[in-house]
Amino acid sequence: MSTTSHEATGSDTPTVKMITGTIDGTDVTVPEGTMIIRAAELMGVEVPRFCDHPLLDPVAACRACLVEVEGMPKPQPSCAVPLGDGMTVQTQLTSEVADTAQKGVMEFLLINHPLDCPVCDKGGECPLQNQAMSVGRPESRFTGQKREFPKPINVSSEILLDRERCVSCARCTRFAEQIAGDPFIALLERGAQQQVGTGEEPFDSYFSGNTIQICPVGALTSEEYRFRSRPFDLVSVPTTCEHCASGCSMRTDYRHENVMRRQSGDDPEVNEEWNCDKGRFAFPYLQLERLATPLVRENGQLRRASWPEALRIAADGLAAARGRTSVLTGGRLTMEDAYAYARFARVGLGTDDIDLRARAASDEETDFLSGEVAGSCGPVYRELESAPAVLLAALEPEEESPIIYLRLRKAARAGTKVFSLGPFASQGLEKMAGSLVECVPGDLATQLDQLDDETAAALSQPGAVILLGERAATEPGAFAAMSRLVQRTGAEWAWVPRRAGERGAIDAGCLPGLLPGGRPLTDETARQEIASLWGIDPDELPATAGRSLAATVAQIHADAKAASEAGEEEEFSPELAALLVAGVEPDDIPNADQFLTALDSVPFLVSLETRPSEVTARADVVLPVAVVTEKSGAFVTWEGRRRPFGTVMPQPTSFTDAVVLALLSDYMDLATPPREVDDLRTELGNLGAWQGSRVSPADVPAGSAQQPGSGEAVLASWRYLLDLGTMQEGEPHLAGTRKPAVVRISAATAAANGVEAGSRVRVSTDTGAITLPVELTEMAENVVWLPLNSPDSQVLVSLGALPGDTVRLERGDV
């Protein structure tokens, strides 16, 4: 993430040799090594195919693509034979031989294919149906008994396999092996009995849904979509995934105002043709109970209210608390909505208390995000692919940003060295053939400073990248240490948040002390620019940086304490008199209890939400807002790439956050801010990134890991991709593919604490305890790892501890 250009990597691309062959009598010039089928595509000739996929290695398994090549005795599979210089190829269009061969193969494939089309989800968009029509025989000459298998079988709780329908193209198995690195499915048996199957383990891969999409027949289907719709019922809208900062391009298919399925879009710059199962299957939450009308509190109870009434109450309450309000936006907003909040906080509420981070955060991180990340554009996916070495710090890509994982795995297969600073080598790291640089939580900064020479040398190669995860916020000194490492090695770097809305909200200015476009609140020129854009006097902007979420919670508690001390007679005026909260999930915040009591005790609470939540339950006014399918906007990927998307299902009765804030402004008698997505986007775009000087992050000394006593260990933890997140609700089949929650400790730590393999371990703090089966892992001593937010393992809620804290460890009851 720097302002230097990224063209350095382009210059050493080897020059490609071009060759010229002839297909169907037309000369075609392509790079050497291009398969005949690709070259034919380039000139508009479509050769039938099943097994061929541009992103998978060729296998020539199905033989549907046979073409005649001059000088070769038999027809050749065009997907696996590269076009040679001077080669003459004839496809089915000009060659009788190719045409007969293709028809023969098709007849062969259909011998054992069941007459399932009416009950098959692929019917209507099936390559086998289509190619049977275009290159098949009108009638079958086969009269025998077809091969039969019991159908369907669950290869995982989400994915179903109808083996009869399989044409043994090995796309799914190649995907699992070559792309995802989860070879839980394979082609078993031979001949007519050949079938896809799993071993002992189910096909619990985070990327399993992709196999459904690339299966050229309906052999793989999902529990979620099975029998729910036909392609011609669906309205398909391209969109961007709202689940994580990988920013996958997606396609949402809906029928009658209900989303039926989501598929990955094709974007070579970002997700190629893949996405993760969370993005694909976790959408039923959109259709769960929604807030239908505004709610207001009357005599302690929430009741339904009209928009004018609710807006009136909210506007009056917020106006009364001008300058004494705090805004918490959560990390799920679109960039445009976040910008509307950034503006409304400063102009409408006269406050700089605004924080997008509903998670563990630190002031050090605030400085870093404002000073270095806001408005910047970092290394992109392609640069990860071409990087000679990548260092992952406080980041587990497979769990926290799956498309980074897929890119890195692709890169690693081509020679990129991946290093990871973490307590143990995760499955993800092993699949990237990465090396672990052992690092106990709390110790990250020190480890970054003391990185061994070999790793540092690898990172010193041009194009090397350091990826810093959002968990770095709990590692004292990590940001400063990374800057030192960047200086030492000259590597590129990027900060990788987990949620889709965080990068956009940072660019939009949803941090204390940070105005839109990376402008520091304290800089005169920046204030001028923003004030003139917003039509106010620079003096009207808050003078000093406001409170973060943690500071807000602390302030509300301090106010409550002061109020109780002041007694009843005295007029007490709290420092913070109101809160405006959007899309914050209390369980994601360290010390959720304190957060909730703060919500209880703050004098006035306005919540903008889509669904009833713990926040809306405590609010004085609840204003319902649109979910992601009902609005347009943009998410920003970890790279800083904007991913605009359009409305999937227009819903005239639901408003975006920006519209609701504009309505509030009206009711507060303020000038109406822009409220349409396009206007907000243009305004933010015209503003551009800040070119002036930035906050320089404070030089926080590098922290080091705590030293646990006997019976104790340092807590390490991160979220699984599929966990208890509220946006995964309503899809039990997806939940069934979650990784099981286990406690990981090293064998020595286990022995020291009387834990044996196969027993259970109790991890506890003064707040509570979590007991889970143990999995002995090769890892640092006196460190205990458990998933952060999985069933039976909600670290923040149950333990009240953060990674890096010391926890007690003992043998659990069996």
Next chain:
Amino acid sequence: MAELPPALSGFWVTFSTMFKKVNTEQYPEEKDKYPPEPRFHGRHQLNRHPDGLEKCIGCELCAWACPADAILVQGADNSTDQRFSPGERYGRVYQINYLRCIFCGLCIEACPTRALTMTHDYELADNSREKLIYEKEDLLGPLTQNMVSAPHEMVPGTTEKDYYEGKITEATPEQRAEVAARTDEESEAVR
């Protein structure tokens, strides 16, 4: 012969008609006298297997074939406790909109299971749009003596193939018992 005055000759035409064969069909009093032709395209019917399970598998091919977009189908899974058709899939929602249907019969040609056929019923006039959207209940064929109404299990020991091969001829005592138990429960619940 003397010419009749023009007015009278006009009345003569009227008068003479009284002695001609009557062409008027007395609908609806005598409609049975004029049955539709055998291949007449009337209201649709969703047929049942001989034991009462539904033939429709919710494949939507009829909806796909329909040039008037008159049919709406939503398929669903047969589950272990609720089986409507043999095999995996059944038509959960089935509607034909008779304000749109042009009685072309393309849908019945498309149906792979002969679930959808057309009857001779042509009396489809009604006084609201809603009433002219026929639901699955309105379209399902009548239950004969041998059938019991779905949902119920398949004939024990058979597969869907046996149904398509015509090996099932009537509801078995097990199926009858199952449906009877269910109906009892339901009437219990109503009370």
